[in-house]
Amino acid sequence: MASLLLKRLSLHSLRSSLSGCRHVSKAAPQAQMEWDYDGPCMKTAVPGPRSMERLKQLGEIQNVDAINFFCNYEESRGNYLVDVDGNRMLDVYTQISSIPIGYNHPALHKLMADPNNLSTFVNRPALGILPPGNFADKLAESLLSVAPSGMTRVQTMACGSCSNENAYKAMFIAYRNRERGPGGPTQEDLRSCLINQVCRLSWCLATTHSKAIHKLDIPSLDWPIAPFPRLQYPLEEFTRDNAAEEARCLEEVEDLIMQWRQKGRPVAGIVVEPIQAEGGDNHASADFFKSLRNIARKHGCAFHVDEVQTGGGCTGKFWAHEHWGSDDPADIVSFSKKLLTGGYYHKTDLQADKGYRIFNTWMGDPSKNLFLVEVLNVIRRENLLEEVTRSGKALLQGLYALQEQYPGLLSRARGQGTFCAIDIRDDPTRSKILLKARDKGVLMGGCGERSIRFRPALIFKEYHVALFLNIFNDVLAEFK
Amino acid sequence: MASLLLKRLSLHSLRSSLSGCRHVSKAAPQAQMEWDYDGPCMKTAVPGPRSMERLKQLGEIQNVDAINFFCNYEESRGNYLVDVDGNRMLDVYTQISSIPIGYNHPALHKLMADPNNLSTFVNRPALGILPPGNFADKLAESLLSVAPSGMTRVQTMACGSCSNENAYKAMFIAYRNRERGPGGPTQEDLRSCLINQVCRLSWCLATTHSKAIHKLDIPSLDWPIAPFPRLQYPLEEFTRDNAAEEARCLEEVEDLIMQWRQKGRPVAGIVVEPIQAEGGDNHASADFFKSLRNIARKHGCAFHVDEVQTGGGCTGKFWAHEHWGSDDPADIVSFSKKLLTGGYYHKTDLQADKGYRIFNTWMGDPSKNLFLVEVLNVIRRENLLEEVTRSGKALLQGLYALQEQYPGLLSRARGQGTFCAIDIRDDPTRSKILLKARDKGVLMGGCGERSIRFRPALIFKEYHVALFLNIFNDVLAEFK
Numbered sequence A, B: 001m002a003s004l005l006l007k008r009l010s011l012h013s014l015r016s017s018l019s020g021c022r023h024v025s026k027a028a029p030q031a032q033m034e035w036d037y038d039g040p041c042m043k044t045a046v047p048g049p050r051s052m053e054r055l056k057q058l059g060e061i062q063n064v065d066a067i068n069f070f071c072n073y074e075e076s077r078g079n080y081l082v083d084v085d086g087n088r089m090l091d092v093y094t095q096i097s098s099i100p101i102g103y104n105h106p107a108l109h110k111l112m113a114d115p116n117n118l119s120t121f122v123n124r125p126a127l128g129i130l131p132p133g134n135f136a137d138k139l140a141e142s143l144l145s146v147a148p149s150g151m152t153r154v155q156t157m158a159c160g161s162c163s164n165e166n167a168y169k170a171m172f173i174a175y176r177n178r179e180r181g182p183g184g185p186t187q188e189d190l191r192s193c194l195i196n197q198v199c200r201l202s203w204c205l206a207t208t209h210s211k212a213i214h215k216l217d218i219p220s221l222d223w224p225i226a227p228f229p230r231l232q233y234p235l236e237e238f239t240r241d242n243a244a245e246e247a248r249c250l251e252e253v254e255d256l257i258m259q260w261r262q263k264g265r266p267v268a269g270i271v272v273e274p275i276q277a278e279g280g281d282n283h284a285s286a287d288f289f290k291s292l293r294n295i296a297r298k299h300g301c302a303f304h305v306d307e308v309q310t311g312g313g314c315t316g317k318f319w320a321h322e323h324w325g326s327d328d329p330a331d332i333v334s335f336s337k338k339l340l341t342g343g344y345y346h347k348t349d350l351q352a353d354k355g356y357r358i359f360n361t362w363m364g365d366p367s368k369n370l371f372l373v374e375v376l377n378v379i380r381r382e383n384l385l386e387e388v389t390r391s392g393k394a395l396l397q398g399l400y401a402l403q404e405q406y407p408g409l410l411s412r413a414r415g416q417g418t419f420c421a422i423d424i425r426d427d428p429t430r431s432k433i434l435l436k437a438r439d440k441g442v443l444m445g446g447c448g449e450r451s452i453r454f455r456p457a458l459i460f461k462e463y464h465v466a467l468f469l470n471i472f473n474d475v476l477a478e479f480k
Helices: A002-018 A049-059 A106-113 A115-122 A135-141 A160-183 A187-194 A239-262 A286-298 A320-324 A366-381 A384-405 A427-439 A462-477 B002-018 B049-059 B106-113 B115-122 B135-141 B160-183 B187-194 B239-262 B286-298 B320-324 B366-381 B384-405 B427-439 B462-477
Strands: A080-082 A088-091 A153-157 A203-206 A267-272 A302-306 A332-335 A342-346 A410-416 A419-424 A445-447 A451-454 B080-082 B088-091 B153-157 B203-206 B267-272 B302-306 B332-335 B342-346 B410-416 B419-424 B445-447 B451-454
Touching (some): A106 B115, A135 A366, A160 B160, A384 A419, B088 B462, B106 B366, B115 B366, B153 B160, B160 B267, B239 B267, B267 B286, B384 B462
Parallel strands (some): A302 A332, B302 B332
Antiparallel strands (some): A410 A419, B153 B342
């Protein structure tokens, strides 16, 4: 019933998109996916009057400063997000990179139409104590079928921050257990942790950054933070300088590990993103990551690769760390977003030694695993990783060309797969460009101090790239 | 289609439950809910052979020490959880108190059968930037329709720990903003928080405890912790002693607030559960909570009531804090579990002043709000809060009677609504009782050092209480 309805809506919407709708740039090439729209279609400025009404309404309930506009998810399809004013935008941001195969993919609707699946949605279990009978099978079909090299174990969690937080916990537990040896925790250990007394703690070394406003006023643990390499792009043109910068950062990591050990606060783990995303899409070489991994091994630290944003295929490989070409890339890999469930993979020695050490009520959501099985089927069936590689090349080439065309405005085009970014002259110009592009039917996001990041779905094809570049070019021309 | 299937399954299962199945205790009175089963039905010891097989399989993927058994959620219904070996248990624990109206409630299946709802499941938005058009309406229909007194604002989150964590953040932000005045953060504030430097932090005073194993080895902030009153039960028989104990705890709270202010670490908020759950179901009087709330007001601390476990109707009121009879019970109320989504309500001055200060990718899940609307409809239509009050009285009376019957074995029966607990002689005996009861078809949970906690669904009727007490009595008789 659901899939029938979808087809009807699809025909209806395609028809309405062909008649009476203003195309904002060159006509797009013919759509190859019959269920996708064939181009943006703008009817009002964004946010339009209906979004503004709802913004006022929601403003009575929540802070709405970060809200872009309100969406009509029923009418959204494929690469196109439709808003409540009927504007249809090419979505190159996909809910902060969390929609893997586009909106309302028929495969996901088909899953919802199968009555055998319904009880999984209706009865959410406490997975840590009473999992469904098919839980291990579904993990095998979904998360374990794409497990990083050397990992056969996975723990699901409800969201990205819980995934990372519990991955840190796993590293602390493993580190202290190794340090303590087979005796186990003393009564004093147990007593003092209950009254929050800090006793011989170990620490994580983080290489991730975020917006200052995220952290302001929030008490946080005083963890060592090492700099992430600040490279010059295109990487292949600056190999020598970049290698020196990476060497500098690696040296600082080792210094920090030594300093903190001397302070009596040994570093239990190193956390790194394969592409530092919120911090401004900073890349580093495979050699950098392999060396960092070796430093972790040498000093007995766990190596945690945070693939919350990079995982799920957007770099052209399922995991960004696969680009390093290492058989033993990490001890822990955390994920969320495009995987639809949070969680982390880990090596066997990073598994908590007792029940309830890594624990909360839900520990994930099996209904998200069901969706993930289908998403992975679609990725395989439609060779989406190859598509991403192809589209990503076209996108990066296009960004290079635009950068050459607008040298004062654009710089540092960079990317892996469709996980691309480019820097804008300054932050105010970036804001203006994002708004102009949106009014012309392209939705993008920012990251770092003045970057625009591209985070399309895995079904973003070469003709979507062409469509995007045309509109982006139109926008940039106004800023020349 | 889904609801048709359910009906067929229901008839089939009822029939099979009437024939050939051993009833473990007295026959239960006739079921009033046609879709519920009419009693437990045990076929194997628990965990049975199929659960053991799956335990081995899942043990290759995760730590399985906390797993009870594997469930057949398709066949579970109402108050009865069915396992993969075909055992059907009266569930007095309901996935750590997170199943509000029983398994496979027809109202929730009906919701899934409506094609208009499907896109909410298929397209999970980034709620903080691109909410669906009906988001405010759905919040109004669901969470805001049961908002605590004095609160019109709510923030959803994906799980319980994120809910509390972000509620703490909101308190820190509000406290520091008030302290800073209208000037806003300085550049130095922004810079130093990015490099994790601790600058003039404020702190939360917590009155919640958990298992030592949850906290061991995990670095945590050195927050002040005040004792929760340790009262004698039944409360009404020990009013004088209990009042003295509560006065002692309140005094200590005020002392801690003064001490920490002198240390330069002012307390930004006080966090308390209306019934301290994981810590062993510790109760306190309405006067205690009202005094604590006054202390918070007097010292400029936000007052955060953590209703993650107590919220959603199980105490006989929708929120446990309603029992205090206060018009201004709290500044922040966090929830999760029975509300199906995490989040927190807050007063207007606890709202973050800028976008992205309280932020993550998903910020909740609108598909859970859909379910919550239906759950609240069922609670109202079926007067479930009255039912809970009635069942709760019967349950507590029954526990008092058993306690009298087994004085060396049981003590400290206590409860509000069906949110009841009783203490067992010692931890090993508790474990044995929980296992025996499970083998006889009743699933319960432990909390604290030697308590059993009861956390049935809101559809746990008086005849379920009678059924439960009979089986529990049979079990206890073996330990006399």
